[in-house]
Amino acid sequence: MLAIYLALKEVWHSKGRFLLICLIVALITTLVLFIAALAEGLGNGNREYIQKLNGELIVYQENVDLSIPSSRIGRATTNALRRVGGVADVGQVFFSDATIVFADGQDDLDISLLGVEPGRPGEPPALQGHGLGRSRGNDVVIDGNVATRRNVGVGDTIILKVTQGTDEEFYALAVVGITDGRQYSIRPGIFVPYLTWDKVRPQGDEPTSQGDLVSNIAVVKLVDGNDVVAMAQRLEEQVNKIEAVDRVAAYEATPGYSAQQSTLDTQRYFTFFIGILVIGGFFQIQTLQKVAQIGMLKAIGASNLTIALAAITQIIAINALGVLLGAVGSLLLGLSFPPGIPIVFTGNAVLTAVGALMLIGPLGGLVSVWALLKVEPLTALGLAQ
């Protein structure tokens, strides 16, 4: 009780100084949370489509290092995959990029144009409207992000701009369904039947497909979703020239994904570390300034426990207040961001970061608490042993 009394009296008496360190903690918190949100946002942008696929295994061409643009999976391979025991269904997915243009003056929007086999793995579920019921036609299911960023709804028509040969071509597609966030390569995805995809995708002068439509990957849905490892092996044994991996391995292999996530993680850890040093430094300087006063308190009968508890109370209270301020500030700031900025606060990431930030105070304060314990009451008399 005495410890808390002393701790709070001191904080109240030096409000300005403690508020300053509180604000520093708040800023560090903001930085950590935003880096975490950015990691989440950018990570989502890269992995969302693959992560949410309705199949357990992703099949690539062999020896392409799991690179989607390099991988080629033909009809024959797909059929071979379908014949393997334990496979429930297989869907080919075709990747390319395009741009949606708007007649009403809204900015162009770069998207990932994905061709899917209607009704098969790879096609996302429509949350509004309906799915791609027919395998021909100009129907499109769009990523929820397109809908929120550019105000597009079911029943609207979007205009796709692609380069084919040396010409710019425009295709009108009818939005029949809206799915949730399905980004790939930091672009929202739009989904068309693969025959439509073959017609509207960007391409060179010569047609590349001679009857056999070659996709980039095949998505395999298994009969038993728990049998992923064994099934990957079986597919590779029974079908020539393929490599099968689970969804996590697939999105971690997307270009730049791992490098980006590890860079952001490094930043986050460094920020934590800086936080620990800043708090540690602040309280250590405070402690050094108070040596004589602490000596006096010990001389008149304050125990080491009281002195240490007072310091720890201060550190924890100031740290917690700073983290709370920072967290609330970040979330409010995050709300004010326009859609399309890859900042995503997820409950889990925020709680983990806040929990870890709550520790920077106690960790940083260890040195100063140790220093407080070492102060001799004898210093009150101007003597030292």
Added chain:
Amino acid sequence: MESVLRAEAVTKLYGSGPGATRAVDDVSLAIEPGEFVALVGPSGSGKTSMLAMLAGLLAPSTGKIQIAGEDLTAMSEARRTRFRGQSIGFAFQSNNLVPYLTARENVELMLRLNGKLDRKNRKRTEELLIRLGLGDRMSNYPGQLSGGQQQRVAIARALIHEPQIVLADEPTASLDTERANQVVETFAALIHEQQRAGVMVTHDLRMCKYVDRVIRMMDGKVSHILSDRAEIDALATLANL
């Protein structure tokens, strides 16, 4: 009367071997309740080391120190800290008060330390501060008080928890003559009135006129003891010239 503070053949060595310094060399003394003693002597005479040992802040190399029958040298560190809070009152030369507590809170700190902060004792704190001329300064922080006022708060703090002994280290060091006299005079009066045993280390011999005994130290040993009133007054008068 029974001595409340007793030092027996106390020696303090700094360092070891042939190079060791004898800061205090075989000093014995006994002080009764209601007695105020001045410990004087030149710098390096060992008076501050002696005070530190009497306070339980420094362990003697040999010898024994007893306060109210309890052996300070035999206590554990934690027990000694608690004992200091209960049985000893302190007034230091500087850094005396907690800067973030008001005058009243500084005095009450001793009551909090001992779990004795009740209504009756709050009232006593108030009365003591009024007695010391700080009635209108109780809510001021040390930074808002003059040196003399701070010393008087320290005196109140040294006495409020009714300790057996009261120790002061150069309490007048930063004060002018008039304030120094005021502070020590009040201090002496309270020690006598409340029957505490008081020890004051000072280099200011003028302050000796308020004490009952003057112990002069020199090179770690007691060189002179004055306990005759006339002799003490003569010393103080001489110092005043």
